[in-house]
Amino acid sequence: MSDTLSNIIRLVIEGDVQISAHGYDELADDNIFVRDVILGVEDSEMVEDYPEFHKGPAVLVLQYDGEGNPIHVVWGISKGTVSPAVLVTAYRPDPARWSGDFLRRLP
Numbered sequence: 001m002s003d004t005l006s007n008i009i010r011l012v013i014e015g016d017v018q019i020s021a022h023g024y025d026e027l028a029d030d031n032i033f034v035r036d037v038i039l040g041v042e043d044s045e046m047v048e049d050y051p052e053f054h055k056g057p058a059v060l061v062l063q064y065d066g067e068g069n070p071i072h073v074v075w076g077i078s079k080g081t082v083s084p085a086v087l088v089t090a091y092r093p094d095p096a097r098w099s100g101d102f103l104r105r106l107p
Contacts, residue, residue: 002049004057008075011085012041023087030092036065070102
């Protein structure tokens with residue numbers, strides 16, 4: 001587990017979370033509930049780690065909604081800060097673009 005993901009999980013458990021405007025839009029577009037994303041972060045699996053992202057460290061993780069369907073969530077922490085955990089975006093991964101376990105992009 002990356003340092004970024006460890007910090008994200010800690011912040012979410014502490015309730016120190018912000019959802020970006022884009023994140024709200026994407027949640028609504030894909031019919032993903034905020035509670036599923038918040039509750040699922042502790043069991044998330046790392047897909048990609050972006051510790052040097054120009055807007056601050058971020059991670060793409062695989063989580064599951066309340067019905068057990070896969071969702072990808074990008075979490076970040078704004079550059080120069082230590083909190084909050086920011087839900088940048090969330091979406092339902094396209095099986096045609098991802099491996100069967102949704103952990104690797106297909107070529």
